[in-house]
Amino acid sequence: MKLRIGILGTRGIPNHYGGFEHISEYVSEGLVKKGHSVTVYNSHNHPYTANNWNGVDIVHRYDPEYLIGTAGQFAYDFNCLADARKRNFDVVLLMGYTSSSVWGRLYPKDSAIITNMDGLEWKRSKYSKPVQRFLKYAEKLAVKHSQYYIADSRVIKGYLKDKYSIDSRYIPYGADLFSEQEREQFDKSEAQKEDYFLLMARMEPENNIESILEGFNNSTSRKNFKVLGDTGNRFGKYITHKFKNDERIQFKGSIFDNTAVRSLQNNSYLYFHGHSVGGTNPSLLEAMASEALIAAHDNPFNKSVLSSDAFYFNNAAEVRNLVENVQRHDTEKTMVKNNLHKIQYQFNWEKIIDEYEEFIMECYHARQIEKIVPGNR
Structure with a gap:
């Protein structure tokens, strides 16, 4: 079954920044090879300017972070979500929640919403106490407005279970062998x-x-x-x-x-x-x-x-x-x-991509049942 999948929450692919861009690059290309239609959102400042990368559709959206700093990430995520609402994705995969969960009420209503819950961002010592409090709030909003969850560490999976009583699917990052x-x-x-x-x-x-x-x-x-x-x-x-x-x-x-x-x-x-x-x-x-x-x-x-x-x-x-x-x-x-x-x-990309596809399919089918029988999830 071919699904329409949107991946949001990164600065874009190919990776020029960090972890979520890294995994989005591999997973998006892998899902395309398995027959799915995948769209990844890129910052308009991303050095890759084409509209397609290895079969993955690229949508460029305005990102004012370069002008106004961190606050620009919230505007960028808003711009991506506003576009995603028009595209009728079967599944929306959100990579992290730091600047997107505040827009939770704008998540596409008919899509299965999956959030990769990141790494307890509020614990990072680089953030001031007010920012750490906000990140805890953003985490809570991500749990509230998402329907399904990915944890890239068993430690985070356990934390989400203890803190919010939610089940998440453990899917780590992958790596290629040194050739x-x-x-x-x-x-x-x-x-x-x-x-x-x-x-x-x-x-x-x-x-x-x-x-x-x-x-x-x-x-x-x-x-x-x-x-x-x-x-x-x-x-x-x-x-x-x-x-x-x-x-x-x-x-x-x-x-x-x-x-x-x-x-x-x-x-x-x-x-x-x-x-x-x-x-x-x-x-x-x-x-x-x-x-x-x-x-x-x-x-x-x-x-x-x-x-x-x-x-x-x-x-x-x-x-x-x-x-x-x-x-x-x-x-x-x-x-x-x-x-x-x-x-x-354990951490090879082929296995990781298979696990992402399996979970995305599960979430899509569960969401279809949820829409037919509200509350049956």
Whole structure:
């Protein structure tokens, strides 16, 4: 059965920004290959300007974020929803709720509304207390105005059940295995085998970048530490200034060449993943797929993915201990192999796309019954 599916809530595809754009790119293309008609909404500022991408219809809508900042996201989501109401989608898939759930009363009435509930955004320390309160309110509105829910982490699935007594479908992100072609494409001079530590993240406090670099800064290691991520924001400038006198720490900026990033992950001595808030993180999965040995912040989100196949840390002292003492012997090689196995059998894109299609079909049929027999859901 062919469905008309609209995907809203991202800045657009192909991905030039982050997690929801990343998964929307894969899922939309995968659903088209399965015969569905899929439309993805793009910001008018998105660098991709065509109206079709690999069979996915692209609708560009005005996005004033570049003029007025964060408030522009609400206007952009309104513009997307206003258009979606005219298109008679069978299913509307909302990626996140931060700036869309306030428009919940405008969600298309005849469509099955599915929201990917994101990663407990109100916990992020980068937000002020008033913003955190708003995000809790936005989360509540998303639950109220949606009919079906996706959780990209089992931790979030449990939270939604405990907090709101709703069932959600656990569907994580996916990752591609690191191919031989990717290995051969990259200039090895940039990624000398196991000669450096690596961190890749947005420059935000909850990603524990300061603790990681402080631990390394206090260590006796002779290796370099490469940091990937845009340091142009306030926290990024603070971090670069704090560690400017440590010549071992190299701020490389954002790298959008995925082959380059994955080669750097593959060749690192130890890859640090400091994310402490959110669901299944795409950069973590890609590090696993790239056969990196991983040290992760000790929290339920990371442990639900990595289990015992990583080193864990809570503070700078524990980071220093890892930097100075982690070896690359048989036990560590087994950890890398186990994580690669998880990518092959739990987090591969083919499986993720199949799960999205299955859930979308279930929601569509349930919605048809709901419309015939109101309240029977």
